[in-house]
Amino acid sequence: xxxxxxxxxxxxxxxxxxxxxxxxxxxxxxxxxxxxxxxxxxxxxxxxxxxxxxxxxxxxxxxxxxxxxxx
Numbered sequence: 001x002x003x004x005x006x007x008x009x010x011x012x013x014x015x016x017x018x019x020x021x022x023x024x025x026x027x028x029x030x031x032x033x034x035x036x037x038x039x040x041x042x043x044x045x046x047x048x049x050x051x052x053x054x055x056x057x058x059x060x061x062x063x064x065x066x067x068x069x070x071x
Contacts, residue, residue, distance in 0.1 A: 021057035
């Protein structure tokens with residue numbers, strides 16, 4: 001399970017009442033990452049509030065294993 005502190009969450013309102021959150025892994029500067037890297041990803045569904053979108057993002061982060069999202 002990944003730690004919430006390893007990710008940045010930015011919420012945004014796509015249109016009134018339709019919130020999503022962008023999730024970006026926080027990387028230490030100078031860290032070399034081999035292979036494919038995801039810069040950020042967005043919650044797949046709209047939420048009715050900003051706090052719901054943040055909660056959905058936190059739920060996704062908790063499902064990650066070793067910093068990699070399980071699909």
